[in-house]
Structures are given as C-alpha cells and as structure tokens.
Amino acid sequence: MRIAVFSTKPYDARYLEMANRAGHELVFLEARLSAETASLAGDADAVCAFVNDDLGAGVVSALADGGVRLIALRSAGFNHVDLAAAEAAGIAVARVPAYSPHAVAEHTVALILTLNRKTHRAYNRVREGNFALDGLLGFDLDGKTVGIVGTGKIGEVVARILGGFGCTLLAHDPVESSICTALGVRYVEFDELLGASDIITLQCPLTPETFHLIDAAALARVKPGVMLINTSRGAVVDTRALIQGLKSGAVGSVGLDVYEEEADLFFEDFSDKFIPDDVFARLLTFPNVLITGHQAFFTEEALTAIAETTIANVSAFERDGVPIYPVRAATGG
Numbered sequence: 001m002r003i004a005v006f007s008t009k010p011y012d013a014r015y016l017e018m019a020n021r022a023g024h025e026l027v028f029l030e031a032r033l034s035a036e037t038a039s040l041a042g043d044a045d046a047v048c049a050f051v052n053d054d055l056g057a058g059v060v061s062a063l064a065d066g067g068v069r070l071i072a073l074r075s076a077g078f079n080h081v082d083l084a085a086a087e088a089a090g091i092a093v094a095r096v097p098a099y100s101p102h103a104v105a106e107h108t109v110a111l112i113l114t115l116n117r118k119t120h121r122a123y124n125r126v127r128e129g130n131f132a133l134d135g136l137l138g139f140d141l142d143g144k145t146v147g148i149v150g151t152g153k154i155g156e157v158v159a160r161i162l163g164g165f166g167c168t169l170l171a172h173d174p175v176e177s178s179i180c181t182a183l184g185v186r187y188v189e190f191d192e193l194l195g196a197s198d199i200i201t202l203q204c205p206l207t208p209e210t211f212h213l214i215d216a217a218a219l220a221r222v223k224p225g226v227m228l229i230n231t232s233r234g235a236v237v238d239t240r241a242l243i244q245g246l247k248s249g250a251v252g253s254v255g256l257d258v259y260e261e262e263a264d265l266f267f268e269d270f271s272d273k274f275i276p277d278d279v280f281a282r283l284l285t286f287p288n289v290l291i292t293g294h295q296a297f298f299t300e301e302a303l304t305a306i307a308e309t310t311i312a313n314v315s316a317f318e319r320d321g322v323p324i325y326p327v328r329a330a331t332g333g
Helices: 010-019 057-065 083-089 101-117 119-127 153-164 178-182 190-196 239-248 278-283 300-320
Strands: 002-005 025-028 046-049 070-073 092-094 145-149 168-172 199-202 226-230 251-256 289-291
Touching: 002 010, 010 025, 010 300, 046 300, 057 083, 070 300, 083 092, 092 300, 101 119, 101 153, 101 199, 101 226, 101 251, 101 289, 101 300, 145 153, 145 190, 153 168, 153 178, 168 190, 239 251, 239 278
Parallel strands: 002 025, 002 046, 046 070, 070 092, 145 168, 145 199, 199 226, 226 251, 251 289
Antiparallel strands: none
C-alpha cells in the first residue's frame, strides 16, 4: 500500500522504514495533516497520522475524496479523529493501543523526582559554580500519599514503581485493576483522592468525562501544596485554573509533558522565535513548574513498538480489509 506519513520527524522515518518488512510504499511528509495539507496525500491508499494532526470531518472528507481507505494512527489516543465522519466516508481507523507503558510511567516518575529534588535547578547552578543548597529542599517520597488517576497499563507501572519508594497509593478509575489492588493500591472516590494526596498523577485518557477534570473546583479541594503531574492528555487539566492554583499556593509544583493547546507548539523548534501562546508563556515563569514537550513516550522500545504495530495494522488491512487494532465510532475502540 502507498502510505502518506504526516508530521514526519527523522526518527519516525527511521523506525517506520526498519519496521516496513512488508514493502509498503512510505511517503514521508514533514507537514502536519490539516485541511490545507490533506491534498499532499495524493493517491495514497492510507495516511499515517500523529497526535497533533487534524482529522476532523473536513479533513476526513478530503482524504476520502482522494481515495484514502485507512487512517493509521501511530498513537494510542484518537480524540483528534472524527470517527463518525470516517465511518460515513468508508475509511477505517487504526491505532497503537499500547507501545511501552514503561516509557510513560518512568517519565512520570522522573518528573516527580526532578520537581521534588530540583535537580534541573541544581544542574544549572553547578554549571555556574554555585553550590549553595538554598531553594533546593525536597522531601522523602517514602510515606507520602500518591493519587493515581487512571490505572490502565501506564497507571499500573506507575503504581509498581512508586510502591517501591514506599508511597501510600490511592487510585481513581471506573474500572479497578486487579494488578493495582495486589500492589496495595486503594481505590477511592475522586474527591477523597484530591484531598488526601501529596502527589497527584494523571494517567487517564481524554474523554468528555475527563475534559478539564482538574479545574478550579477540583483545585479548591486538593491538599494544599500538592504536586500535580500530567503525562496523559493536555486537556485533562484546565491550564488557566492551574495558573490560579499556582499563584494562590494551592498547587505546590507541577510537572507537565502535555498541554491542552500543544498542537501549535510541541514537536517544533521555537528556540529562535517567540512562543505565540501567552498562557503557556505564563506557565514558564513559575520556578516550580517543569514542562517537557510530549516526550514521555520517546524511547527506543516505544518507537520500535509504534512502528511495528503501525505497519502491522496496514498489512492486516491490505490483507483482510480490517486492521489489527481498529477504532470504531460506535464503541470508541
């Protein structure tokens, strides 16, 4: 099959080419998929898209008009796809449901440790010859209460790692994980998790129910000085409410690998430009905020798994008319 790969970075091309033992024709495009760039798919049978590509109804219609029969997402999330429009257009949608939960979970814990022990600030100080310890005070993770919101595969690994630090683990999820329960995790209502947790880490998908789950009302119920970590989806957190929480001191520190308006920022280089997002720029002014650019997934193992599964989805669709991991409008997965 001829596959137009949008939002291609050098690492995407390298890992997809290594995985492409089936001999599909890969056309790599740096452009992000949008209404303006959909025509670049040309006569492709499939498009391969990433998290910040636009797959709304208009784009899906344009792809269908061009003969595209498959949207192969190289991501687990699919909230950026109009599934009803794809179904109506006769386009199948596939995703990568799991690649490396360890990658995201380990990055989550890295954010916690870095924020707590302020190693990012210490690194800069030492480089400047400043060995003073003022302002670098942290706390023992042992005995602290961590609230995990979302206990799928990533949440399970987060629980396993933090249990090793001696943390007391609370969780909130509509579906309880037997693995987490066996690790000593206690499932509680969301309000109890907010009020009891020293650290809250978000591992839940973005759904209508989780959109702005952490908003002004939620932040009014947190334990004062809470550390908040988000490596799930940006829009799970209301950024403006978060800024107010930081200003009031209700939130003690924040680690983010995602941001609700990240599509115009992340995966691009703005080092010689200005950041056009005033809300994001405001976040960067807080010394107790640590942001990484959606890199939690970025390990060799994860990129290999993403590429292998993406190619397998395409090959299965070519052979059977159905990808291995389809996403359908009726079920959402």
